[in-house]
Amino acid sequence: MNIELAEYDPAWPGLYERERVRVLAALPGAVLEHVGSTSVPGLCAKPLIDLMLVVDDPLDEASYVPALEAAGYRVAVREDDWHEHRVLKGPDTNVNLHVFPRGCAQVRRHLLFRDWLRGNAGDRELYASTKRALAARPWDRVQDYVDAKNAVVLEILERAYLACPVEPGEVEFVTETPPHNAPVVLRDHDPAWARWYAGEEAKIRAALGEQVVRVEHVGSTSVPGLAAKPLIDILLVVPDSADEDAYVPALVAAGYHLRLRERTWHEHRVLKGTAPDVNLHVFSPRCEELDRMLAFRDRLRAHPEDREKYERTKRELAGRTWGRVQDYADAKTRVVERIILRALG
CATH class of the missing domain: 3.30.460.10 (Beta Polymerase, domain 2)
Known part of the structure; x- marks a missing residue:
């Protein structure tokens, strides 16, 4: 299996915006973010728009899935034992809509990684060069390519977490x-x-x-x-x-x-x-x-x-x-x- 990366496309934010409007029409007031590589200007990526939706309880699918299905989405992945994670696929764009619970540490992890790459050219280039080198290899599964990136992702995230700690505040x-x-x-x-x-x-x-x-x-x-x-x-x-x-x-x-x-x-x-x-x-x-x-x-x-x-x-x-x-x-x-x-x- 070949991994096809595209150079950053200025159209990607517009695709996210279109999906944001669609999701908010189905779920007014929803907490929604553009995450993943297509959310980072200048970063190469698979042309797949990743959205992150935060809900009170992903296991309570009746509270959000029917409204999203009416808008054309469909549930593709359920991971009850991993942060109650759900993935829905978009109706007419290559979209992964990731659903996590409020208070889940994955939410901050995704946002911090995105914001760190947006603001740090050195780590953005490190991540891009790693992706390109790995994409040049053959893979049995896309997940194997994702797993192979993990060491560099953790290296970058470690710098981001240490530079942007959550301050406990006054005791x-x-x-x-x-x-x-x-x-x-x-x-x-x-x-x-x-x-x-x-x-x-x-x-x-x-x-x-x-x-x-x-x-x-x-x-x-x-x-x-x-x-x-x-x-x-x-x-x-x-x-x-x-x-x-x-x-x-x-x-x-x-x-x-x-x-x-x-x-x-x-x-x-x-x-x-x-x-x-x-x-x-x-x-x-x-x-x-x-x-x-x-x-x-x-x-x-x-x-x-x-x-x-x-x-x-x-x-x-x-x-x-x-x-x-x-x-x-x-x-x-x-x-x-x-x-x-x-x-x-």
Whole structure:
């Protein structure tokens, strides 16, 4: 199979605009973006217009598919186990309409890659030259060509994520002073950590009942074989993390205390437990950080090479002197982002 690339065509934005009008007529107010190589001026591409549609729940096809079918689209791909992704084909133009849920990390990934290539000529040319070299080879499947580009895509995305981080914003400490100087002490993985988490999960579910949308063991103690600080990180999803009255009093009664609020960063809350040492991270549903945290954990569980690389990084950094524990956490950012990007790919 040959991959046919075309030089950038100034007509491509017009084709996107035509599809945008068609989609918005079917779904007024929809969140829609032009993504993929045809969205980057000056970049060679397969002449295929990629659109990204963000909906509340891609699994609820009745909320958007019939309207799109009436406009001439048809569902071509369903990937329930990969971000609930759907692909619809356009009626009269070579179009892939990608559907993702609100809060999915893939949404920012696509937009950041597009915007980075638009603004960075060096990486745009690197990507173009890679595509041309790979397109010159024969491929059994188009997906094999796509997979072969992945190393360069990840290289570019890593630069983009590190240059354009999501700033957490101001942290409001409720019951403790801000992080202070403390040694970083790592321990070899302890099977007891899973039992500690199970006890905390039972306590949380008993306290909150139906307020629990999801609860997960995350962080390094959730990954068998990985060295960690003996601190149990728990991800708790509630209907509205900003509505503290709906969950904080019950958790306080269960032995936790509210430590901090980050109102401008996903309305994140952290509650502390002390026996064992617990950080309980509270988010609302459809939040990008949920996707990232779970993707990172699952990648480390399933890929020993990433787990070993992350542990080497942690041990090397833990051997240094840090003014704050948070500085140690920040120093891991590069390797963490690289692993998350591989997980999301």
